[in-house]
Amino acid sequence: MRAVVMRNAKLVVEDVPSPIPEQxxxxxxxxxxxxxxxxxxxxxxxxxxAEAAQGADASEGTNVPDSMDMSGDVxxxxxxCAEVLAHGPGTTGQIKVGTRVCSVPILPRQSGVTAIGYSSEVPGGYSEQMVLSEPMLLEVPNGLSSEMAALTEPMAVGCHAVEMARLKGDELPLVIGCGPVGLAVIAALKLKGIGPIVASDYSSARRQLAETMGADIIVDPSKSSPYEKWSELATHGVDGETLPPDFLTGMPGLRTGVYFECVGVPGIINQMMAGSKQGGRIVVVGVCMEEDTFTPMNGITGELNIQFALGYTPEEFTATLFKIAEGEILAEPMITGTVDIDGVPKAFKDLADPEQHAKIIVKP
Ligand SMILES: [Zn+2]
Known part of the structure; x- marks a missing residue:
């Protein structure tokens, strides 16, 4: 089968053996x-x-899950979203051949849990065929396109991040970065009715997408500060009433801020800590794989909470699929292009330009 193989930190398209389903x-x-x-x-x-995974140990702070195996070809x-072709040994066959399915990208095997898409043991979706765990299969609800069903995973990331924010309902959200992660967070906030949603991105195309996905106030950070815009809005409560001044300082009272970090580059967390107001919660969803630093005083003055978020629960994943199918989660505007297997290496390059793309779907 055709597949896009990551080898020596490069992508190559080639023929590889089809995977064989295990128990x-x-x-x-x-x-x-x-x-x-x-x-x-x-x-x-x-x-x-690869280096970090070899000595993977949570105490070393590598943040590479044990299930991530990057030692060989990946x-x-x-x-x-996929279609069932055949049932392996020990399956029930309950979901028939030809059924379209989604799954949390995890494969529990006797040898351990494998992360589909980050494993040298089994292929991920940049290939014509995969193996999935039968009990984890979710039938695509009637009529939902395969492209939209494939958005379940990234949209579930947004839903989980919003859950991790432990919202009470009266917070004022600020989303920093409107790439796919930020857009998914915006959609999830919209679904929960938390707003107005303030969002910020340097790219005009992404600001436009943020608006389409449900952001209410969109800031170009090269022109004005998203934190200042947030502060202006935060002096009013959910019902539009002016909040009473702070008892201790006499300064204008502010709604509680929930700030979503959806960029994932060094320096952002510290910048957000400096911009966040008293009692704010920062939810880090952007995946930064480099070392980063922050000034604790920035967090101490505002008694900030920083919550890191990863992935989703299986329940959130299932709920997200159905909410997309029911039109409750707007996902379609995320898709800005489709490619076949051979187009993947170029698509990786194209995705570097935020004016061009948010989400490219591979159709093998
Ligand atoms: Zn993803």
């Missing part, structure tokens, strides 16, 4: 697979990750 697994045909920003980061940092792709 409890099904063979599927990949119908659509989104290219994720994490995959772009992974390609950049492939060497570093076929990435974890945002997929």
């Amino acid at each position: 409890g697994e099904v063979l599927v045909k990949t119908l659509a697979c989104g290219i994720c920003g994490s995959d772009l980061h992974t390609l950049d940092f492939a060497h570093k990750i 076929i990435m792709g974890h945002e997929f």
